[in-house]
Amino acid sequence: MSENCDVRRVRTERTRHDSVGGEDHVMGGHVEGILFGLGNPLLDIMAVVTEEFLKKYHLNKEDCILCNESHLALFKEMVAQFNVEYVPGGASLNSIRIAQWLIGVPNATTYIGCINKDEFGTVLESKVMAEGVRGAFQYDHTEPTGTCAVCLTGQNRSLVAYLGAAKHLKADHLKIPENRRLMESAHYFYMSSFPLTVSPASVLDVAKFASDNDRMLAYNLSAPFLCREYHSAMMSIMPYVDILFGNEDEAKVFSEVEHWDAKDLREIALMIARLPKASGKRGRMVICTQGANPTLVIKEGVISEYPVIPIRKEDIVDTNGAGDAFVGGFLSQLVQGGSIEDCIRAANYAANYIIQQSGCQIPDKPNFSPESVGF
Numbered sequence: 001m002s003e004n005c006d007v008r009r010v011r012t013e014r015t016r017h018d019s020v021g022g023e024d025h026v027m028g029g030h031v032e033g034i035l036f037g038l039g040n041p042l043l044d045i046m047a048v049v050t051e052e053f054l055k056k057y058h059l060n061k062e063d064c065i066l067c068n069e070s071h072l073a074l075f076k077e078m079v080a081q082f083n084v085e086y087v088p089g090g091a092s093l094n095s096i097r098i099a100q101w102l103i104g105v106p107n108a109t110t111y112i113g114c115i116n117k118d119e120f121g122t123v124l125e126s127k128v129m130a131e132g133v134r135g136a137f138q139y140d141h142t143e144p145t146g147t148c149a150v151c152l153t154g155q156n157r158s159l160v161a162y163l164g165a166a167k168h169l170k171a172d173h174l175k176i177p178e179n180r181r182l183m184e185s186a187h188y189f190y191m192s193s194f195p196l197t198v199s200p201a202s203v204l205d206v207a208k209f210a211s212d213n214d215r216m217l218a219y220n221l222s223a224p225f226l227c228r229e230y231h232s233a234m235m236s237i238m239p240y241v242d243i244l245f246g247n248e249d250e251a252k253v254f255s256e257v258e259h260w261d262a263k264d265l266r267e268i269a270l271m272i273a274r275l276p277k278a279s280g281k282r283g284r285m286v287i288c289t290q291g292a293n294p295t296l297v298i299k300e301g302v303i304s305e306y307p308v309i310p311i312r313k314e315d316i317v318d319t320n321g322a323g324d325a326f327v328g329g330f331l332s333q334l335v336q337g338g339s340i341e342d343c344i345r346a347a348n349y350a351a352n353y354i355i356q357q358s359g360c361q362i363p364d365k366p367n368f369s370p371e372s373v374g375f
Contacts, residue, residue: 032107033134034335035099036186038206039092040166040194041113041137043124044359045075046150047082054151059158067149067162074160075120075147086120087359088128089148090166091192091222091324094360097131098328098350099190101362103335106132110182114138114169121145121165131362136179140168150359157318157358163198171201187215188335190327193222196233203233207240211278218334220327221246224253231257239278243285243334245327251288266296266303273298289326295347297340306344309352309373318358325354333370345373 054061057074067074078084088097093111100109111128115121117139124145128135146166151158173179183189189210195203210217219241221227227234227250238244246254248265255268262268265288273286286298294305329350333343349368354360 031105033110033182033185035096035103035109035188035190035331036183036206037092037096037109037111037190038195038202039096039111039113039192040090040146040163040169040198041088041093041111041115041124041128042090042146042148042161042163042166043120044087044089044148044150045078045084045120046087046359047078047084047152049078049082049151049153051153053077053081054153054158057160059151059160061153061156061158063158063160065160067160071149071160071162074149075162078149078151086123086127087361088124088131089360090146091194091220092190093128094321094324095190095192095220095328095331096133097128097360097362098325098354099331099335100132102329102332102346102350102366102368104132104365107134108132108335110134110136110186112136112138112169112173112179112182114140114165114167114173115145116141116143116165118144120147134182136182138169138173140165142168152358159320167198169195169199169202171199171205174202174205183209184213188218188331189215190218190220190331192220193226193230193234196226196230196237200230200233200236203237207237210242211240214279214281216242216282216334218243218245218327218331220244220323221250221254224249226250227253228257238275241277241284242282243287244272245287245289245323245330247289247291247323265290266298269296269298270301270303273301287330289323295344297344299340304340306341306348309348311352311355316355319355321354321357321360322351324360325350338370342370345370349373 096109096111111133115137125135143164146164147162149160217240251268255262269286269288273284288296294307297304326347329347330343333346
């Protein structure tokens with residue numbers, strides 16, 4: 001790591017800090033549609049199932065797989081045979097839902113993705129809108145709405161994901177005048193890397209729009225396989241990224257694909273932050289989570305470390321949505337002119353709450369204030 005790097009470990013001081021976005025209380029003058037997200041929407045179908053059900057569909061108790069032809073009947077059988085619970089899902093949508101939950105102002109967020117107007121699509125859309133998110137969905141009847149079966153047996157959960165209609169998102173959907181107006185209303189944009197697998201043109205369109213209109217784009221590496229298998233597409237987006245989220249595994253794979261010699265996570269994060277940007281108006285911030293270890297934040301060449309909220313192992317129910325929740329919490333304060341400290345506090349609060357739930361389930365009202373979460 002470079003000798004002139006400034007590493008700061010944040011503890012308990014609560015001094016006044018500048019907002020991440022460069023202006024305070026943004027939502028005081030602009031609320032509706034301030035945050036715009038795009039992704040692959042899925043409806044999580046959760047149920048306690050039997051071991052016989054798992055065997056019928058050749059599932060292990062802790063699987064996390066993509067649906068194949070042998071699983072096609074699984075989703076409807078779950079609904080018919082078990083007491084199911086529906087929860088909107090998909091990485092980007094989870095983050096947008098968490099941000100909306102913490103902002104608390106109806107329609108402060110907008111989300112675009114592709115679903116079918118079938119039973120599951122109707123459930124997903126109605127639940128998203130009931131949570132206050134403005135859905136601007138593309139409808140495609142080629143395949144059913146994307147779903148994720150969450151098969152619970154005791155403390156185990158087996159996940160079977162089916163992208164379905166989410167695979168059919170088209171960049172033309174963003175050109176519809178009403179959707180373009182939603183983009184024009186937004187000051188902040190967020191996407192994960194998962195849509196690169198289905199509609200890279202849509203991702204690039206949003207990224208360029210944000211840069212050309214001096215809006216802030218937050219982006220997520222999302223998964224090690226995406227950093228490896230979709231690296232070229234990811235690098236086409238990187239010049240437009242103002243805030244990059246990722247975890248330690250994703251950052252290390254990104255470094256390997258770039259053929260960097262760096263092994264230290266701090267050095268890798270710094271190198272990502274220094275990648276070329278299309279606009280010179282602001283530097284790239286990199287935020288790297290490390291599970292129970294402190295979160296690294298690189299801003300203007302300075303590395304800061306922020307501790308996470310301690311939690312007992314027995315209180316952890318499901319870590320799958322922790323990263324999505326972290327991002328949503330961060331974004332909720334970013335759009336309100338929050339400091340990096342405020343953003344990290346909200347991110348920690350959201351991640352800590354979600355890992356104590358099964359799936360990304362949220363109550364009506366959060367119990368959060370920046371002062372309630374200390375470092």
